[in-house]
Amino acid sequence: MDTQSFFTEEEKKTFFSKYRLLLRNLYSFLQREDIRKMKSLMQRVVALDCYGRDKNGINGLLRNIDTALIVTQEIGLKRTPVIALLLYRPVLKKIITLEDVEQTFDPDVTLIISRLLKTSDLYARNTAVNSENFHHLLFSFAEDVRVILIMIADRLCLMRLGKQLKEDDRIRLATEASYLYAPLAHRLGLYSIKSELEDLSLKYTDRKQYDFIKQKLNETKRSRDAYIAQFIAPIKKKLEELGLTFDIKGRTKSIHSINNKLKKQKIEFESIYDLFAIRIVLETPLEKERSECWQVYSIVTDMYQPNPNRLKDWISIPKTNGYESLHITVMGPQNKWVEVQIRTRRMDEIAERGLAAHWKYKGIKAENGLDEFLTTVRAALEAKESNPLDLMQDFKMDLYKDEIYVFTPTGELIKLAKGATILDFAFAIHTKLGSKCVSAKVNGKNVPIKYVLNNGDTVSVITSPxxxxxxxxxxxxxxxxxxxxxxxxxxxxxxxAAEFAKEMLQRRFKNRKIEVEEAILMRYIKKKGFKTVTDFYIEIAEERLDPNKVIDEYLELERKEKEVNDHIEVRSAEDFITTTEVEEISTSKDVLVIDKNLTGIEYKLAKCCNPIYGDEVFGFVSTQGIKIHRLDCPNAQEMFSRFGYRIIRAKWSGKGDNGYIVTLRVIGRDDITIVSNITSVIGKESGITLRSINIDSVDGLFQGNFTVMVKDTTSLNMLTKKIKTVKGVKTVDRLNS
Known part of the structure; x- marks a missing residue:
């Protein structure tokens, strides 16, 4: 292999080191001639520069090797998917054919490559998932889950290389990962990968918050480790006395989950009690799993007082993605609540590797939940008229849902998303049952179809033809x-209904002896604002549009078009001139320049995040024109993921001297002087004016919203720093709106 021109010296060392590691991981799964065949093919494709560097300078072959290591080490896939992954790009570039692959290896390798090719837009370098190609993603998911596992591994590989990516690519990739690939990893039981994708996504989209939580975790590590050791010691001693084989350790929660708690509960970092969980992993044979897990539960709850409302038994009834574990929350030393997770080595491997580990333990409560999910995916895809945006939203909703367990009258267990209603239950049993459902009996009592079910309910559906x-x-x-x-x-x-309305309108035209020109009718429908012809006829069918009025307006449009055609003038190209000069930026992508002197381009600052001069921003093409959003806007993730084609790069120009309204949320100790001290700081800042104050005091805690007019982020950051120095102030945050 001619690696001299292909690799730098450092890359060459890295490649051969990782290649040897990959072979060691796969050695017992490879067929006799696999290594020789792969080496021969790799030499051929590298010589033809098939794995050239991408626009970010990332070596394609190194990226593939890194992805293959994730696939084997962290997901647990073996020979066939790895060979397919390494040969996908040469087939895509037509350097080798699918026939070559099948002759060299076997049809299953070819099958995975052909399914990867169907998602080539998604699997291409650094692209983002939007509503259109989401359909292809779901199709490949329903067809072969191994394809999605490879794509999740590839996205994780790219996220780990984040520093090497351009900022635009990094942010787009981060939003896509948190919006789609992390929930998919969660649904497939890949909890470690899901957490890493979420943490890296937060790191790239909100570095300030990520660094804040990371610093706080580092500051509290010593005291946290000491507490974990104190909590574990008596449990460890008792388990050893009973002769159980086990691992026990404390595990800090992910930065992303801690951030979610801070946002959801609106508390300070110091107020989070469950920063970590204790995990007990038992080495036990299959037939003793349940009894030994409950034995450990008994030992822990004898030592520490349990919270009965926080018991989660996923051993008796595993989650639909196969997750099995026993979770309890107990009162530990110093009156602190501590979560304890009890599971076996098999359960732990499934929790870490998800779906792939099920294949290792085939036949053990394996893939029923996933099969149900894939059946739903296939049903949605069969409805070819499905709106891709609806599909995206529906499946994103399903991916992260907590579960409840309810029963049919015969005692059959049905798993549903938390918040599910009688209708959800009826459709889960059968489509016809759902379509004809009028009410139900829950635990013997009559309830309406909107009734929200609870864990353990017994449900009997009542139907009407x-x-x-x-x-x-x-x-x-x-x-x-x-x-x-x-x-x-x-x-x-x-x-x-639309077909009926169409026939009725045609009869009305015929009765009035009017010959309909289809092109004019289509222009009329478009002019009326309908997205589809079906929508137009549905309006008529539901009597929101009068057919006689439609005919009159059609005739008026026809008359006007004929008059225009009679008087049309020929104009030269020189008559057409541009009305606005816009600064040109010499990059591969267009950049919207935001400047108060810019004319001819309509844009507005979005109210959801109130961007000001100096913020990192992007433009979003909406139905009301271009809206400017901050990169850390709460809606940015969804806009990048669902509507990537509407995103415009943007930057500020000129000076931020118009003034921008910003609201600062200040929390601190309730003190009689705190408000006057903060307003005094604001009053002394040149170019900043105080617009309004809204203050509140609860249990000795001061909370105030200060709305100010600033000229840019520099002056805002300076003001924020000075407010933080006021005695009694604990936090100062900028509100989005």
Missing amino acids: AQSPKRDWLNFVVTSKARVKIKQALREEAVK
């Missing part, structure tokens, strides 16, 4: 299966 799906059902069902089936039924009804 006259019932059919209604549009308002979509407002209260929470499972994607129910939503997909309801939308499918509503579409079928809408198509029938």
Whole structure:
């Protein structure tokens, strides 16, 4: 292999080191001639520069080797997916053919490559998932889960290389990972990968908050370790006395989950009690798993007082992604609540490696939940009229849902998303049952279809032949299966109604002896603001549009078009001139320059995040024109992931002297002088004016919102620093809106 021109010296060492590690991981799974065949093919494709560097300078072959190591070490896939991963790009570049691969290896390798090729837009370098190619992603997911596992590994590989990516690519990749790939990893039981994707995403989209939490964790590490050792010691001694084989350790929660707690509970870092969890992993044979886990539960709760409301038994009833564990929360030393997770080595491997570990332990409560999920995916894809945006939203909803367990009258267990209603339950049993559902009996009591189910409910559905799906059902069902089936039924009804309305309108035209020109009618429908012709006919069918009025307006449009055609003038190209000069930026992408002197381009500052001069921003093309958002806008993640094609790079120009409204949230000790001291600091700052104050005091804690007018981020940051020095002030945060 000619590696001299292909690799730098450092890359060459790294490659051969990782290549040897990959072979060691796969050695017992490879066939006799695999290594020789792979070496021969790799020499051929490297010589033809198939794995050249991408726009960020990342070596393609090194990236593939890194992804292959994640696939084997962290996900647990073996020979076939790894060979397919390494040969995917040469096939894509047409350097080797699928026939070559099949002759050299076997049809299963070819099958995975062909399925990867179907998602080539998604798997291409640094691209983001948008609503259109999400359909392809779901299709490949339903067809072969190994393809999605490879793509999750590839995204994790890229996220780890984040520093080498350009900022635009890094942010787009981070939002895509947290919006889609982390939930998919969660759904497939890959908890370690899910947590790492979320942490890296936070690091790249909100570095300030990431560094703040990381610093706080480092500051409290010594005291946390000491507490964990104190908590573990008596449990460890008792388990050893009983002769159990086990590992026990404390595990700090992810930065992303800590950040979520800070946001959701609106508390300070010091107020989070469950920064870590204690995990007890037992080495025990399959037949003793449940009894030994409950034995450990008994030991822990004998030593420490349990909170009965925080018991989670996923051993008796595993999660749909196969997760098994026993979670309890107990009162530890110093009156602190501590979460304890009890599981076996098999359960721990499934929790870390998810779906791939199920294949190792085939036949043990394996893939029922995933099969149900994939069945729902296939059903949604079969409804070809499905809106990709709806699909995205529905499946994102399903990926992270907590679960409840309810029973049919015969005692069959049904798993549903938390918040599921009677309708969700009915559709989970059968589509016809859901479509005809009018009410139900829960634990013997009559309840309506909107009734939200609880853990352990026994449900008996009541149907009527006259019932059919209604549009308002979509407002209260929470499972994607129910939503997909309801939308499918509503579409079928809408198509029938539209056909009827179309025939009726044609009869009306005929009765008035009017020859319809299809092109003019289409222009009329578009002018009226309808996105599709079906929407237009549905308006007529539901009597929101009068057919006689439609005919009159059609005739008026026809008359005007004929008049224009009669008087049209020929104009030269020189008559057409541009009205606005916009600064040109010499980059590969267009950049919107935000300047108060810019004319001809309409843009507005988004109210959801109130950007000011100096903020890192981007433009979003909406129906109301271009909106400017901050990169850390709470809506940025969804906009990048779902509407990547509408994103415009943006930068500020000129000076931020117009003044921008910003609200600062100040929390501190309730003191009679704190307000006057803060307002005094604001009053002394040149170019900053105080617009309004809203203060509150609860249990000795001062909370105030100070709305100020500033000229840019520099003056805002200076003001924030000075407010933090005021005696009694604990935190100062900028509010989004």
